[in-house]
Amino acid sequence: MTWDLVANVLIAGLLTGMVYGLMALGLSVIFGVVRVVNFAHGEMMTIAMYAAVILFVGFRLDPFLAVLPVAAAFFVFGYWLQKGLINPFITRPEHSQFMLLVAVAIIMVNVLLMVFGPDARNLQVDYQLESFEIGRLLVDKARVYAAGVALLTAGALFGFFRFTLTGKAIRACADNHLGALVVGLNVKHLYALTFGIGSACVAVAGCMMVLLVDVTPNLGPAYTLLAFITVIVGGMGSMPGAIVGGILIGMSEALAGLLISPSAKSMFSFGLLILVLLLRPQGLLGKKP
Amino acid sequence: MNRRALVSLLILGVALLLLPLFANSYLLSVATLILFFAFAGQAWNVMMGFCGQLSLGHSLYVGVGAYVAAGLFVHLGIGPWAGVWLAVALCVALGCTIGFLAFRFGISGVYFALLTIAFAEFTRIGFDHLQWTGGPGGLFLKVAQRDTIDIANFRGPPAMYYYAILALAAGALALCSWLLKSRAGFYWQAIRENEEAAQALGINTFRWKMLAVAISSAMTAVAGVFYAFYYNNLFPEQIFHISRSIEIILGPIIGGVGTLFGPILGAVVLTVLADGITELLAAVGVEVPGIKQVFYGIVLLMVIMFLPNGIWPTLARKLGLVHAEGGK
Amino acid sequence: MSALLEVRNLSKAFRGLKAVNNVSFEVPAKGIVALIGPNGAGKTTCFNLIAGEFAADTGEVRLGGTLLSGMRSDQACKAGIGRTYQVVKPFPEMTVEENVVVGALNRAPTVAAARCAANEVLKLVHLDKKAHIRAAHLTLPERKRLEVARALATQPRILLLDEVMAGLRPTEVDEIVAVFRTVNQETGLAILFVEHVMRAVMALAQEVVVLHHGEMIARGAPDAVVRDPKVIESYLGAEAVDG
Ligand SMILES: Nc1ncnc2c1ncn2[C@@H]1O[C@H](COP(=O)(O)OP(=O)(O)OP(=O)(O)O)[C@@H](O)[C@H]1O
Ligand SMILES: [Mg+2]
Numbered sequence: 001m002t003w004d005l006v007a008n009v010l011i012a013g014l015l016t017g018m019v020y021g022l023m024a025l026g027l028s029v030i031f032g033v034v035r036v037v038n039f040a041h042g043e044m045m046t047i048a049m050y051a052a053v054i055l056f057v058g059f060r061l062d063p064f065l066a067v068l069p070v071a072a073a074f075f076v077f078g079y080w081l082q083k084g085l086i087n088p089f090i091t092r093p094e095h096s097q098f099m100l101l102v103a104v105a106i107i108m109v110n111v112l113l114m115v116f117g118p119d120a121r122n123l124q125v126d127y128q129l130e131s132f133e134i135g136r137l138l139v140d141k142a143r144v145y146a147a148g149v150a151l152l153t154a155g156a157l158f159g160f161f162r163f164t165l166t167g168k169a170i171r172a173c174a175d176n177h178l179g180a181l182v183v184g185l186n187v188k189h190l191y192a193l194t195f196g197i198g199s200a201c202v203a204v205a206g207c208m209m210v211l212l213v214d215v216t217p218n219l220g221p222a223y224t225l226l227a228f229i230t231v232i233v234g235g236m237g238s239m240p241g242a243i244v245g246g247i248l249i250g251m252s253e254a255l256a257g258l259l260i261s262p263s264a265k266s267m268f269s270f271g272l273l274i275l276v277l278l279l280r281p282q283g284l285l286g287k288k289p
Numbered sequence: 290m291n292r293r294a295l296v297s298l299l300i301l302g303v304a305l306l307l308l309p310l311f312a313n314s315y316l317l318s319v320a321t322l323i324l325f326f327a328f329a330g331q332a333w334n335v336m337m338g339f340c341g342q343l344s345l346g347h348s349l350y351v352g353v354g355a356y357v358a359a360g361l362f363v364h365l366g367i368g369p370w371a372g373v374w375l376a377v378a379l380c381v382a383l384g385c386t387i388g389f390l391a392f393r394f395g396i397s398g399v400y401f402a403l404l405t406i407a408f409a410e411f412t413r414i415g416f417d418h419l420q421w422t423g424g425p426g427g428l429f430l431k432v433a434q435r436d437t438i439d440i441a442n443f444r445g446p447p448a449m450y451y452y453a454i455l456a457l458a459a460g461a462l463a464l465c466s467w468l469l470k471s472r473a474g475f476y477w478q479a480i481r482e483n484e485e486a487a488q489a490l491g492i493n494t495f496r497w498k499m500l501a502v503a504i505s506s507a508m509t510a511v512a513g514v515f516y517a518f519y520y521n522n523l524f525p526e527q528i529f530h531i532s533r534s535i536e537i538i539l540g541p542i543i544g545g546v547g548t549l550f551g552p553i554l555g556a557v558v559l560t561v562l563a564d565g566i567t568e569l570l571a572a573v574g575v576e577v578p579g580i581k582q583v584f585y586g587i588v589l590l591m592v593i594m595f596l597p598n599g600i601w602p603t604l605a606r607k608l609g610l611v612h613a614e615g616g617k
Numbered sequence: 618m619s620a621l622l623e624v625r626n627l628s629k630a631f632r633g634l635k636a637v638n639n640v641s642f643e644v645p646a647k648g649i650v651a652l653i654g655p656n657g658a659g660k661t662t663c664f665n666l667i668a669g670e671f672a673a674d675t676g677e678v679r680l681g682g683t684l685l686s687g688m689r690s691d692q693a694c695k696a697g698i699g700r701t702y703q704v705v706k707p708f709p710e711m712t713v714e715e716n717v718v719v720g721a722l723n724r725a726p727t728v729a730a731a732r733c734a735a736n737e738v739l740k741l742v743h744l745d746k747k748a749h750i751r752a753a754h755l756t757l758p759e760r761k762r763l764e765v766a767r768a769l770a771t772q773p774r775i776l777l778l779d780e781v782m783a784g785l786r787p788t789e790v791d792e793i794v795a796v797f798r799t800v801n802q803e804t805g806l807a808i809l810f811v812e813h814v815m816r817a818v819m820a821l822a823q824e825v826v827v828l829h830h831g832e833m834i835a836r837g838a839p840d841a842v843v844r845d846p847k848v849i850e851s852y853l854g855a856e857a858v859d860g
Binding site: 037085088092094095096098099100102103104106107109110111112113114117118217221225228229232261263264266267270271273274277278281 | 337343345390394395396398399400402403404406407408410411414415417418425531532535538539542546577578579580581582583585586587589590593594597
């Protein structure tokens with residue numbers, strides 16, 4: 001094993017990790033504001049990946065363009081999912097919310113299975129096999145672009161929450177639900193908006209991910225778990241934390257795949273999760289409760 | 290519970306005892322499956338329903354229990370009657386480790402649930418790489434002679450397994466109903482309802498939560514041992530998978546979390562539902578993979594939306610099995 | 618009179634804010650002491666420090682000579698502290714009787730014995746008619762009485778009551794004051810209570826401790842304290858007149 005190889009693998013892990021980070025950011029934003037853990041997160045990710053495949057196969061739409069309609073559709077979907085289905089559950093106990101989203105997840109996975117069958121799908125764009133050469137390092141172009149879009153989306157989200165009125169109102173809701181109600185914010189609408197935004201994040205992440213891996217219907221639960229791990233490692237409710245967590249998980253997966261075996265890679269992630277939960281339960285960048 | 294409920298329970302018990310006399314093998318396997326989930330659901334209910342600690346990783350105990358007993362049997366020829374003790378001991382140790390870490394480090398709620406998932410997944414991947422138990426290729430028990438009963442090695446015809454799991458489920462029901470009326474039951478419910486207030490009333494909440502975890506994991510380990518000897522094959526990918534944990538907890542949630550009969554009713558409803566959908570689709574002639582689970586998901590969604598406390602509390606009141614207020 | 622509860626130089630700060638600052642007082646055996654002061658004075662925090670909910674920054678608490686500081690709340694309860702919460706914390710899905718049984722199990726050897734004890738206490742606070750309904754269905758004044766019943770059922774050596782009379786009508790206040798007086802006289806149970814209802818303070822307390830911004834500004838017999846200019850200025854103001 002050479003250092004070049006290790007460096008190449010680490011960089012690939014870092015870039016993939018940014019896409020993980022964006023997916024986890026969706027989960028983090030939803031949990032941070034609505035206080036509901038989206039157990040159907042990975043399933044939504046898979047749907048987005050299929051959407052990108054369809055748009056590519058059917059309309060020759062490049063995933064980097066497909067991002068826009070898919071994200072818009074997911075925003076609307078997320079908005080109504082929250083408003084119609086989840087909202088009555090926000091005051092119910094955790095296990096009840098969990099069951100609701102598990103039921104949603106079961107339906108999603110199996111509708112995908114019905115429509116697309118169990119076989120893996122992928123898409124082939126012409127730049128997918130090209131790579132940048134920097135000295136002795138080889139970096140896939142698709143991976144660089146995907147990571148770039150993920151960072152851009154995350155940046156836009158930071159901006160939205162920091163500088164727009166709606167973003168500030170959502171943050172107020174997250175900090176103090178009752179207070180937000182008292183000053184007359186439409187909490188139900190803001191919650192739905194948040195769920196929509198979280199879903200749009202997943203949509204973008206899904207469109208990018210399909211450039212890097214094949215998609216099958218049963219990827220969902222694995223992505224859901226991955227998103228949890230990422231968010232907890234980075235810090236629930238911390239937006240930079242989600243990205244940092246994603247990068248860490250991406251790199252640890254890549255290393256585990258190289259050093260041990262690809263099948264052990266999620267064991268590393270779960271190990272990391274257990275360590276973080278025990279030593280720093282608020283996550284690496286999370287604030288002390 | 291009133292007299293009407295007692296009589297109903299008695300009739301149900303007799304019917305279950307006589308079932309193998311007139312049921313065909315299909316019906317018997319369905320009944321065995323129902324009782325398995327009733328038993329495992331009851332075990333989960335001790336931790337979540339009674340004590341309020343949400344575990345989403347109970348597949349860990351099913352899997353470890355199953356693998357320990359099966360491994361001892363396959364490799365060392367040690368029968369399940371000895372193996373079950375080791376399985377229980379190991380699962381209790383695992384449960385208490387998770388409980389200790391979580392409760393001492395102040396991890397609760399969603400975070401606790403995720404910690405339990407993490408341990409189950411971690412173990413799943415571990416078993417994928419453990420050659421002694423066959424790794425991802427699985428561990429197989431020699432399939433039993435179907436007509437002779439070998440009690441020592443727990444091999445025999447389906448009816449034997451049926452009676453075994455019936456005894457386990459009935460035992461679990463009795464145990465839980467006793468626990469609920471004992472000091473532990475009062476303390477657990479108090480902890481579930483408001484941990485801070487419970488502690489201020491002199492309850493060492495750490496110790497009682499640990500007891501709930503220990504009992505729950507021990508019962509689930511026994512369920513795992515049964516699973517191994519009934520199904521005769523084990524794959525980490527299946528037995529530790531999070532969907533197995535979800536299967537276990539669906540019953541009590543659908544039936545009624547924290548109630549004694551919820552896990553049993555939930556197991557009946559879910560198993561009959563799943564089989565009913567399969568039959569129905571076969572009758573109509575639809576054969577698309579996934580369609581069955583979609584229906585299943587939709588029905589789950591309906592139950593959760595319209596019966597938030599589960600089916601049992603509503604049903605029991607309708608049938609006059611409990612008094613209007615008070616009894617559970 | 619020997620002191621049952623001794624509070625010595627107790628302090629607690631939350632992120633720099635001194636919620637309780639060097640407070641010392643004691644409650645004699647069989648005594649009834651009131652802890653009063655404006656909102657945010659640190660009364661509830663004092664209770665939380667005594668009952669082991671929070672650890673104090675400095676100072677110590679003793680009950681009958683035993684050091685309570687460093688104990689968790691369950692250990693403090695075992696040692697003889699019974700407390701109610703200002704923001705009530707019932708066990709909503711359990712019946713009223715079951716709520717109190719949980720408290721009674723603190724000393725009772727069996728569930729049956731605890732049930733007997735619980736029913737005695739429920740009669741005392743006039744909740745016996747509601748014994749079999751779920752706590753979730755109680756009104757707020759009833760929930761406050763349930764808090765008292767649960768704490769009493771643990772058979773404490775001293776009862777800490779945090780604003781259990783807030784929101785009651787004057788006749789109801791007199792009723793519950795009578796209950797506390799009976800318990801105190803019959804069993805010798807000491808009581809430390811936080812109360813804004815001056816009617817109850819004047820009727821029940823043998824001694825009053827006044828907190829303001831975490832510090833003790835006055836202490837003494839009720840009539841003397843309400844005439845103390847510092848107390849009138851910082852807390853009572855107009856209230857003293859209609860109290
Ligand atoms: N857990 C806590 N974290 C941070 N600050 C706290 C906490 N508990 C109390 N405080 C602060 O300590 C101060 C004293 O509060 P405390 O509740 O003891 O007042 P109080 O005298 O009981 O008032 P009230 O009459 O309103 O009940 C307040 O400024 C309060 O905001
Ligand atoms: Mg207070």
